[in-house]
Every structure is written in C-alpha cells, then in structure tokens.
Amino acid sequence: MPQDITAAESFGWEDALRVAADGGRADQSDLSGYFRKVDTCNRGMEKRGEFVEFTVEGQVVGYIHNGFVEHLRDFHDVFTIASGSNGSSTVEHVTLHSSLRTPDERTNAVGNVIKSLGDLIPGIRNELYPITSSYGMPVYFSLERAAAPYFGIKAYGVHMNGYVEKEGQRFLWIAKRSDTKQTFPGMLDHLVAGGLPYGISCEENVIKECEEEAGIPRSISSNATSVGAISYMDIEGFRYKRDVLFCYDLKLPADFVPNNEDGEVDSFRLIPVPHAANIIRRTHFFKPNCNLVIIDFLYRHGYINPDCHGYLKLLQNLRRGDCS
Amino acid sequence: MPQDITAAESFGWEDALRVAADGGRADQSDLSGYFRKVDTCNRGMEKRGEFVEFTVEGQVVGYIHNGFVEHLRDFHDVFTIASGSNGSSTVEHVTLHSSLRTPDERTNAVGNVIKSLGDLIPGIRNELYPITSSYGMPVYFSLERAAAPYFGIKAYGVHMNGYVEKEGQRFLWIAKRSDTKQTFPGMLDHLVAGGLPYGISCEENVIKECEEEAGIPRSISSNATSVGAISYMDIEGFRYKRDVLFCYDLKLPADFVPNNEDGEVDSFRLIPVPHAANIIRRTHFFKPNCNLVIIDFLYRHGYINPDCHGYLKLLQNLRRGDCS
Numbered sequence: 001m002p003q004d005i006t007a008a009e010s011f012g013w014e015d016a017l018r019v020a021a022d023g024g025r026a027d028q029s030d031l032s033g034y035f036r037k038v039d040t041c042n043r044g045m046e047k048r049g050e051f052v053e054f055t056v057e058g059q060v061v062g063y064i065h066n067g068f069v070e071h072l073r074d075f076h077d078v079f080t081i082a083s084g085s086n087g088s089s090t091v092e093h094v095t096l097h098s099s100l101r102t103p104d105e106r107t108n109a110v111g112n113v114i115k116s117l118g119d120l121i122p123g124i125r126n127e128l129y130p131i132t133s134s135y136g137m138p139v140y141f142s143l144e145r146a147a148a149p150y151f152g153i154k155a156y157g158v159h160m161n162g163y164v165e166k167e168g169q170r171f172l173w174i175a176k177r178s179d180t181k182q183t184f185p186g187m188l189d190h191l192v193a194g195g196l197p198y199g200i201s202c203e204e205n206v207i208k209e210c211e212e213e214a215g216i217p218r219s220i221s222s223n224a225t226s227v228g229a230i231s232y233m234d235i236e237g238f239r240y241k242r243d244v245l246f247c248y249d250l251k252l253p254a255d256f257v258p259n260n261e262d263g264e265v266d267s268f269r270l271i272p273v274p275h276a277a278n279i280i281r282r283t284h285f286f287k288p289n290c291n292l293v294i295i296d297f298l299y300r301h302g303y304i305n306p307d308c309h310g311y312l313k314l315l316q317n318l319r320r321g322d323c324s
Numbered sequence: 325m326p327q328d329i330t331a332a333e334s335f336g337w338e339d340a341l342r343v344a345a346d347g348g349r350a351d352q353s354d355l356s357g358y359f360r361k362v363d364t365c366n367r368g369m370e371k372r373g374e375f376v377e378f379t380v381e382g383q384v385v386g387y388i389h390n391g392f393v394e395h396l397r398d399f400h401d402v403f404t405i406a407s408g409s410n411g412s413s414t415v416e417h418v419t420l421h422s423s424l425r426t427p428d429e430r431t432n433a434v435g436n437v438i439k440s441l442g443d444l445i446p447g448i449r450n451e452l453y454p455i456t457s458s459y460g461m462p463v464y465f466s467l468e469r470a471a472a473p474y475f476g477i478k479a480y481g482v483h484m485n486g487y488v489e490k491e492g493q494r495f496l497w498i499a500k501r502s503d504t505k506q507t508f509p510g511m512l513d514h515l516v517a518g519g520l521p522y523g524i525s526c527e528e529n530v531i532k533e534c535e536e537e538a539g540i541p542r543s544i545s546s547n548a549t550s551v552g553a554i555s556y557m558d559i560e561g562f563r564y565k566r567d568v569l570f571c572y573d574l575k576l577p578a579d580f581v582p583n584n585e586d587g588e589v590d591s592f593r594l595i596p597v598p599h600a601a602n603i604i605r606r607t608h609f610f611k612p613n614c615n616l617v618i619i620d621f622l623y624r625h626g627y628i629n630p631d632c633h634g635y636l637k638l639l640q641n642l643r644r645g646d647c648s
Contacts, residue, residue, distance in 0.1 A: 136633050202630040225626030229636055246630045300624055302549030306526040306570045309460050312553060312648050324636050 004036060005283040010186050013176065013269060016285050020275035028274075029308040033281030037291035038317045040284070044235025051240055053093040054151055056106075056140040059133040063152030064094050065238040071120060078109045096141075106141030114147045121147050123182060129155055130198040134324040135244065142198050152240035154322065155195060158206050159293040160224055160248040162191035162214065164256070164270060170301065172276045172294070173258055175213070176266045177287065188279065188286040190293065191250075191258060191268070192216070202226065202246050210250075214268070215259030224250040227300060230292045231321035242321050247293050249300075277303060292318055328360060329607040334510050337500065337593060340609050344599035352598075353632040357605030361615035362641045364608070368559025375564055377417040378475055380430075380464040383457040387476030388418050389562040395444060402433045420465075430465030438471045445471050447506060453479055454522040458648040459568065466522050476564035478646065479519060482530050483617040484548055484572040486515035486538065488580070488594060494625065496600045496618070497582055499537070500590045501611065512603065512610040514617065515574075515582060515592070516540070526550065526570050538592070539583030540574070548574040551624060554616045555645035566645050571617050573624075601627060616642055 005019060051063035064072070072079045072094065080095050100106045107128070114121055121144075128142035131153055148155045162173040173191040177184055194209040196202065203226075210221035227247050234241040258268045271279075277298055280291050296318055298304045304311065329343065375387035388396070396403045396418065404419050424430045431452070438445055445468075452466035455477055472479045486497040497515040501508055518533040520526065527550075534545035551571050558565040582592045595603075601622055604615050620642055622628045628635065 135630070135636050226629040227624050227626065229630070229639060244636065300551050302551065305550040306459075306553070312459050312568065315553060316643070316647055319640070323640055 004033065005285075010179070011285060013267070016188065016279055016283070017269070017271075017275075019282050019285075020271060020278050022278070030281075031304065031308050031310045031314050034291075034295050034304075034314055035310065035317070037280060037286075037288065037295070038232075038314065038320065040288045041232040041234055041292055042317075042320045045233070047235045051152060051235075052091065054153075055093055055095045056131065059140075061131050061133055061140060061151075061153060062242075063240050064150070065240070068150055068238040069094060071117060072113070075113050078113050103139060103141045107143070110141065110143060114144050121150055127195070128198050129153065129195070139198070145195060145197075149239035149241045152242060154242045154244060154324075157193065157195045157243065157245045158202050158209065158248060159190050159245045159290065160192040160206055160210070160250055161294065161297045162216075162250045162252050162258070163273070164252050164254050166254045170273045171270045172273055172297075173214075173252065173268055174271050174276060175258075175260075175268050178264050178266050181264055184287040186266070188290065189265070190290050193245075193290070193293075196246075206248055212262045213260060213265060215261050216250075216252075216256075220252065220256070221250065224248045228296065229323055230296050230318045231323035232289065232292065233321035243289065244321065244323055245289060245293055247296055249297070273298070273301070273303060328357065329609075334503070335609055337591070340512065340603055340607070341593070341595075341599075343606050343609075344595060344602050346602070354605075355628065355632050355634045355638050358615075358619050358628075358638055359634065359641070361604060361610075361612065361619070362556075362638070362644065364612045365556040365558055365616055366641075366644045369557070371559045375476060375559075376415065378477075379417055379419045380455065383464075385455050385457055385464060385475075385477060386566075387564050388474070389564070392474055392562040393418060395441060396437070399437050402437050427463060427465045431467070434465065434467060438468050445474055451519070452522050453477065453519070463522070469519060469521075473563035473565045476566060478566045478568060478648075481517065481519045481567065481569045482526050482533065482572060483514050483569045483614065484516040484530055484534070484574055485618065485621045486540075486574045486576050486582070487597070487621075488576050488578050490578045494597045495594045496597055496621075497538075497576065497592055498595050498600060499582075499584075499592050502588050502590050505588055508611045510590070512614065513589070514614050517569075517614070517617075520570075530572055534574075536586045537584060537589060539585050540576075540580075544576065544580070545574065548572045552620065553647055554620050554642045555647035556613065556616065557645035567613065568645065568647055569613060569617055571620055573621070597622070597625070597627060 051065050053060050054062035054064050077097055080097050081092055083090050083092050096106055100109050123146045125145045127145040129145050129148050130139040131141050131143055132139055143153060164171045175189040175191055177187050177189050179186045192209045192213045196205055206224050207218055207221045210216035227249050229244055229246050231244045279285055280294055375389050377384050378386035378388050401421055404421050405416055407414050407416050420430055424433050447470045449469045451469040453469050453472050454463040455465050455467055456463055467477060488495045499513040499515055501511050501513050503510045516533045516537045520529055530548050531542055531545045534540035551573050553568055553570050555568045603609055604618055
C-alpha cells in the first residue's frame with residue numbers, strides 16, 4: 001500500500017511538479033490514492049449519534065452536537081430544545097423559538113447568539129449562507145458562513161476546473177493558495193472556486209469568482225459548463241460539515257493566462273491532467289475538497305475507466321454526503 | 325403538468341422529429357419530463373418485501389420473489405432454501421446446494437433448472453452473464469441473460485452516446501430499433517449499446533458493439549471515453565431488474581455516417597442535442613433505460629444546470645439502483 005506525501009509545514013511548486021511527473025512508478029489503474037482523498041473529506045461518520053436534529057418549520061435543516069446544544073440552552077428566546085420519544089429512548093431536537101416568524105427575525109436573533117458565543121465559533125466571515133431543507137427550496141433564514149458546520153447546515157459551493165487542450169493533450173490550470181489565506185494557506189486549489197452566498201445563482205457566482213480569482217472576463221467565463229455535483233460529510237468535534245459542490249468545466253483558450261485579482265492566490269501553473277492526477281493520488285497538497293472535484297473530472301473525461309478495480313465504488317463515494 | 329406522448333403501436337421518425345423541433349412551447353428548466361423517465365425505469369420499490377435474498381458463498385448476489393422460490397423448491401440438489409429468524413419473524417433465503425463447488429458446476433446445474441422451467445422464463449438468449457457480488461469481484465458462476473431478473477442478479481451494460489460538433493452546435497446520433505427486434509421493437513436507442521457478457525472488458529465490448537451496431541471502425545471507436553455510470557431497479561411480477569450501465573461518449577467526425585451491420589437497427593438520424601432532450605421530456609419513444617444515459621449526457625455537457633428546480637434530486641436519481 002503506497003503512502004501519501006503529507007503537506008508538511010509548506011511545500012513549493014517544485015515539490016508538487018516532481019511528484020506530478022513521477023507517475024511512471026505507479027499503477028495508473030490503482031484507485032487507492034483517490035479513495036484516501038475521499039476518506040479525508042468524510043470523517044467521523046461513526047459519531048453521527050452525537051448530533052441531534054435541527055429543524056425549522058418541521059423540516060430538518062441541520063444537525064447539532066449534544067455538547068454544542070448545551071451552549072444554546074441559555075438562549076431561551078431563540079432556541080427551543082424539545083424532547084420526544086423514539087421507542088424506549090428520549091431524543092432531543094433543536095428548533096427556533098416560535099416567536100421568530102420571518103426570515104429576518106430569525107437571521108438577526110441567531111446572528112446575535114453567534115456573536116455572543118465568541119471564541120466558540122472562530123473565523124467569522126460576515127458572509128451569510130441561506131438555510132433551506134434542500135437546494136432551491138424556500139429559505140428559512142440566513143446564517144454566518146463560519147457557523148454553518150456548528151449547526152450542521154448544508155453549504156453549497158461552486159468549483160470550476162479550467163482546462164486547455166493543445167496538441168491532443170489536456171491540461172488543468174491549478175492555483176496555489178496564498179500563504180496568508182485564513183484557510184488552507186499554501187495548498188493547491190482549483191482555478192476558481194467559492195461558497196454560494198445568499199441570493200446569487202450558481203452561474204452568476206461562477207462568473208463573479210472567475211473575474212476575482214483568475215481574471216477571466218465574462219466573455220470567456222460565460223462558457224463555463226455545469227457538469228454535475230459532488231458531496232461529502234465531515235464530523236470533527238462540534239462541527240458537522242455537509243457540503244455540496246456544483247462542478248463546472250471551462251475550456252480556456254490555449255494562450256490564456258490567469259491573473260488573480262483578490263490576493264487569495266499565490267500563483268498558477270498549467271499541468272497535464274495525468275500529472276494533476278498523480279498529485280492527487282500521491283500527496284495531500286490539494287485543499288481536500290478539490291480532490292473530489294478533480295476526481296469527478298477524471299471520471300467524466302475518461303482518465304479513470306471501468307476496468308480499474310473499485311470504479312463504481314469510488315464513483316458513488318464522490319457523493320457520500322447528502323447531495324440535495 | 326404536461327403529459328408525455330406514449331409510444332402507441334408504432335411511431336415513425338416524422339413523429340419523433342416533430343416533437344423534437346417543437347420544444348419552444350416547453351419551459352426548458354422544467355425537469356418533470358425527465359423525472360417521469362427515471363420513474364419508468366424504477367418501478368415497484370414498494371414490493372421489495374416480496375423478495376428474499378439469493379446468496380452464494382455467503383454474499384448476496386440477488387433477490388428472488390417468494391412466488392418464484394416455490395418453483396425452485398423441487399430442485400433440491402441445486403437450490404437450498406434456508407430459514408433464519410429476523411427478530412420475531414422467520415425469513416427465508418435461497419442459496420446454491422453445497423455440493424456445487426466450482427463455477428462450471430453451478431453454471432450447468434442452474435442452466436438445467438432454467439431450461440426445465442420452460443415458459444416461466446421467456447426469451448432465452450443463450451448468452452451468459454457473470455454472477456458476482458459487485459463489478460470486478462470474483463465470478464461465482466454464470467447465468468442465462470434472460471433469467472437474470474428472476475434471480476435479481478445485477479446486470480451490467482455499456483451505453484454510448486455518439487455525437488458530432490459542427491458550427492458550435494452538438495448533435496446526437498440516434499438509432500431506431502428494428503421493428504422485428506425481440507425487445508422494444510421500433511423504439512429509439514443509443515448509437516451503440518449492449519449487455520456486458522462474461523469475460524470481456526467494457527472497453528472491448530464498446531469497440532465490438534461499435535462495429536456490429538453502427539459500423540464504427542476501431543480506429544474511431546478506440547476514442548470512446550468512459551464518463552461514469554447510471555443504475556436503476558425495476559420490479560414487475562417475479563422480475564427484479566438491477567441494471568448498472570457504464571456510460572461512454574464518442575465524438576465522431578462531422579462527416580461520419582453510421583451503418584448497422586447486425587440487422588438490429590432500422591435507421592439512424594443526427595439530431596441536435598436540445599431536440600433529443602425534447603423527445604425524452606415529452607415522449608416515451610426512447611427505450612426506457614436510454615433516457616437515463618442521455619439525461620446523464622445532458623448533465624455532463626451543461627444542458628441541465630443547477631438553477632433548474634430539482635437539479636440535485638434528478639442527478640441522484642440517475643443512480644437509484646445499487647450501483648456497485
């Protein structure tokens with residue numbers, strides 16, 4: 001069983017490109033490196049029993065850890081912690097206080113609780129995520145992005161593979177995140193990716209992120225093609241991440257060079273797809289969820305084929321989370 | 325709620341092409357026509373309780389209807405019908421007699437039973453399917469293709485979308501099945517599709533079917549690209565179909581014209597992708613499982629996008645069966 005190279009303190013492009021070009025030693029039909037990346041995004045399934053349902057208007061919108069519920073008990077006028085019986089045992093669930101009727105009332109009340117919880121929820125971004133039972137359904141209220149995993153809210157994002165075709169070969173544009181970025185500094189990333197905030201369509205979000213993250217003008221980015229979705233669920237402590245990523249492909253002109261405009265990217269490299277695949281299989285250099293979106297790309301473009309052992313299982317595992 | 329046009333006694337290309345070009349009346353973001361096609365392939369889920377497990381070497385390989393089990397009871401030396409308890413109730417399962425140790429012994433013994441069941445299993449094809457717990461796993465024995473649904477065996481196939489790009493538009497080559505074909509005569513079909521018999525890889529099967537069904541030479545068909553898989557489960561009477569279809573795309577030269585060599589196809593037409601989508605949404609002209617593979621094509625090529633209501637649900641429904 002080959003081991004992965006972990007992202008130590010930091011790594012440079014030269015480290016990534018060395019692994020990328022050195023795929024000759026590996027059996028290209030061995031999917032085990034990809035399975036490990038899926039596992040990295042889907043931890044703690046055995047701890048689901050530690051979470052209780054979070055419901056709004058009778059619909060389950062999230063899951064909250066037993067321990068985190070204790071911190072919400074003091075806010076009687078915002079959260080109602082109800083008990084019900086499930087056979088012989090008593091189960092709790094958390095809902096919003098019945099006096100909070102409109103989305104705005106709920107957004108403000110929950111927002112104030114989050115502020116007063118202080119360090120319990122680090123990394124506040126002042127970016128609101130819509131709370132629904134599933135994508136496209138009515139929005140019950142909006143919640144600070146950094147708080148979403150503490151309420152087990154499904155969060156949606158867009159991830160775009162930007163690629164180039166030349167001389168019969170396909171290349172992926174790969175970004176390296178700025179070393180000063182709050183999350184996953186210095187790691188490899190998609191050309192363009194972002195969370196889906198309240199009130200913007202996927203397509204508009206892709207076009208906006210294309211401009212900000214890679215300097216891709218609308219005349220090109222409007223050709224970005226939706227190609228499906230991946231999902232994962234990851235439990236760590238009080239946090240229950242339930243992410244759904246809408247995947248996009250954008251075929252770029254061969255002479256296009258990306259240019260980061262928001263300071264979040266250190267640099268870009270154009271890498272043959274099989275080389276990017278080697279980095280995924282053999283290292284932890286990519287931001288974890290990017291691995292899944294690139295594996296999906298490898299499936300759709302025939303780089304992983306049915307005669308590889310585990311083909312169907314890995315394909316299914318790309319949507320191990322609630323993809324709704 | 326718009327209704328679908330059902331395939332009456334027969335229909336001609338002129339009927340299909342009229343619906344195809346008449347998509348202007350429909351809301352292109354309305355996915356309900358696609359959902360109905362998924363439902364057509366996934367009937368009878370509520371009847372799963374009427375089936376018992378069929379196991380070989382301790383692994384579940386299929387499901388057999390209670391009523392069909394009665395027909396197997398007389399064959400003591402081939403099938404063992406064992407009882408076990410599940411809480412308060414007694415459940416049966418069917419396995420092979422312990423004297424049948426090798427794949428060949430099992431294949432022959434079960435084959436003889438199927439012959440002696442006569443009209444109970446119609447449409448014998450003399451084509452063997454491998455029996456495994458999941459794709460790529462050891463083969464326990466082989467079973468006549470027509471008998472697979474009576475044993476609830478997973479059956480695997482390859483389906484290929486052949487397409488052409490010209491003047492910035494994408495077109496699908498669509499086949500119309502021969503009126504004399506045993507199954508689904510006269511219905512619309514993929515350019516190339518076939519069951520996956522014992523002992524042949526997906527890729528070799530695609531190349532073989534390309535030659536036989538559409539006259540595509542290996543020099544072109546070797547460019548066929550694996551792009552994923554779809555699955556469905558369909559219960560009707562004693563039959564429990566569990567199909568997994570490996571999906572392929574093949575981009576064909578703009579001037580290529582298919583030529584059927586095995587007499588199974590009446591004729592071919594090259595149709596703009598949005599027109600093919602209209603036929604799927606509004607009629608039952610396609611052989612049912614082809615709808616799912618073309619819907620998967622529509623997803624991967626951006627013809628269905630995340631801002632359509634039901635995007636994620638339909639995407640998930642393309643693998644409603646056990647895709648393993």
